[in-house]
Amino acid sequence: MADCKDYGFMTRALHEGWNCDPATGALGLPIYATAAYQFHDGAHAARLFNLEEEGFTYSRIANPTVKAFEDTLASLEGGVGAVALSSGQAALAHIVAALCEAGTNVVVSRKVYGGTLTLLQNLFSRFGVEAILVDGDHPCQAEQAVNDGTRAIFTETIGNPVINVAPLEALARIAKRQGVPLVVDNTFASPALCRPIEWGAHIVFHSTTKYISGFGNIVGGAVIDGGNFDWAAWADKFPGLAKPDAGYHGVTFTERFGRAAFAAKLRASILRDLGGCPSPFDAYLLRMSLGTLALRMKRHSENALEIARFLENHPQVEWVRYPGLESHPQHDMAEVYLKDGCGGMMAVEVKGGVDAGRRFVDALKMIHHAANLGESRTLVTHPASTTHSQLAPEQRRAAGISDGMLRLSVGIEDARDIIADLERGLAAAR
Ligand SMILES: Cc1ncc(COP(=O)(O)O)c(C=O)c1O
Structure with a gap:
């Protein structure tokens, strides 16, 4: 060896x-x-x-x-x-x-x-x-x-x-x-x-x-x-x-x-x-x-940054939290600890609360609505009704989870295909 x-x-x-x-x-x-x-x-x-x-x-x-x-x-x-x-x-x-x-x-x-x-x-x-x-x-x-x-x-x-x-x-x-x-x-x-x-x-x-x-x-x-x-x-x-x-x-x-x-x-x-x-x-x-982790993480990070910028500028989006965005409260720290990329995970609040969030996920065609993350395919989760549903509402609020928040796990597909599907979801949420 x-x-x-x-x-x-x-x-x-x-x-x-x-x-x-x-x-x-x-x-x-x-x-x-x-x-x-x-x-x-x-x-x-x-x-x-x-x-x-x-x-x-x-x-x-x-x-x-x-x-x-x-x-x-x-x-x-x-x-x-x-x-x-x-x-x-x-x-x-x-x-x-x-x-x-x-x-x-x-x-x-x-x-x-x-x-x-x-x-x-x-x-x-x-x-x-x-x-x-x-x-x-x-x-x-x-x-x-x-x-x-x-x-x-x-x-x-x-x-x-x-x-x-x-x-x-x-x-x-x-x-x-x-x-x-x-x-x-x-x-x-x-x-x-x-x-x-x-x-x-x-x-x-x-x-x-x-x-x-x-x-x-x-x-x-x-x-x-x-x-x-x-x-x-x-x-x-x-x-x-x-x-x-x-x-x-x-x-x-x-x-x-x-x-x-x-x-x-x-x-x-x-x-x-x-x-x-x-x-x-x-x-x-x-x-x-x-063996392919570093390649995948680079691509996840590049795709996610492009998508975070797209979402941040979209009128149907209340806010986007992604450490690679200058608007992220700990962007400075991300530049130190995550200088090779911030990965594929972001949180997004779609305007219109729970109902808009539900219409958004139901309209998606390529992105899977599933309780997982970090896959090569893009996935979306609604934490308040899935991963964090066992917590009491006040515990969720203390943990920073709003009812309409979506967690997006950006995959390594072609970014334009992910964006096209997100546009579909945002149109339905409107
Ligand atoms: C950050 C983090 N840690 C730990 C776990 C638990 O891992 P597992 O589902 O493999 O038991 C999860 C699951 O989603 C997670 O997101």
Whole structure:
């Protein structure tokens, strides 16, 4: 295998994680459709189970096809290790399970994906982990909210669905000062446009269902360990990482795995116990999609900027929120964190409220009205009636979601065809 660490992003996306099959010379990544692995002998099995040697025991914990995807993604995000999960929600749940226990809390930006809020506020709260919601656009609010029980600060690089840009460096500085990791959901930007670890984030996660897959053909998630948080310095807060782990016959993850302690803990302990593993077939598709991620994100960004400008000047549109537009409140920050492009996601308010929004989506011919994003085809969603419908109206308002707001996921088709369909929708909304 070539040493890829000095290669550029595109080269690593193609060459990292998998070279060729040493037995057959096959260049394609095999789909290792297996649950278990033959041990060389009893001593080998014992070494694997004692975490003294890297290898494969059972595909809930690790699988060679999944590993090829994980190693490639870790390299692209600039992390020391990655763990793939069965969905973005599974990724978040495994992170919280690794960091928190009853009586602790997480500080979370309220402008995040509705599923993140429901998981933290409704499910984890039943296990004694509180979610403290703040306006993540104002880092001082996050700092004021942190207390002795806090175990992480959560944000999204680009927020779903209000398309705000997170002040990554300020949040990372606060997290470091307070002795908690900054955890960033990088789904909307992808590592092709922003690598939060370079700006000080400690843990990154993805719904790989979106841009990383790119074709809407799988549901998946992944967590990347930045290797830059000093767990041992905060051992009382993170005993599962920095003290002997009773769940793993006394292993201290920071001592055994050094900078990659969090990824090791997540895999060997949390994934082993919770079991949210992906299928090797999905990992195969994801590893392939990473090869074109940078090309796709460039095209998504170019199309989206053209469409945002078209919509902003349209008389039927109340407002457009896209970080690439000068009118976006955090455009300056986007120029720093998203200098290679702002991706394909935008929020649009069509004049006329809910009814106009409904007429708009019903008139579309090419653009799909669907509850997904980050596909190569353009999609539109009405958050108030779909992704955020489980939130109370006042929670939606606090999260910045108006009733007529549409979330547009601009694809990589020809921009003029997308615009023609949008014109159809806007004419019907009038
Ligand atoms: C930003 C973001 N994070 C996480 C998730 C959850 O991911 P999944 O649907 O793969 O569980 C979503 C889903 O839409 C999302 O948009």
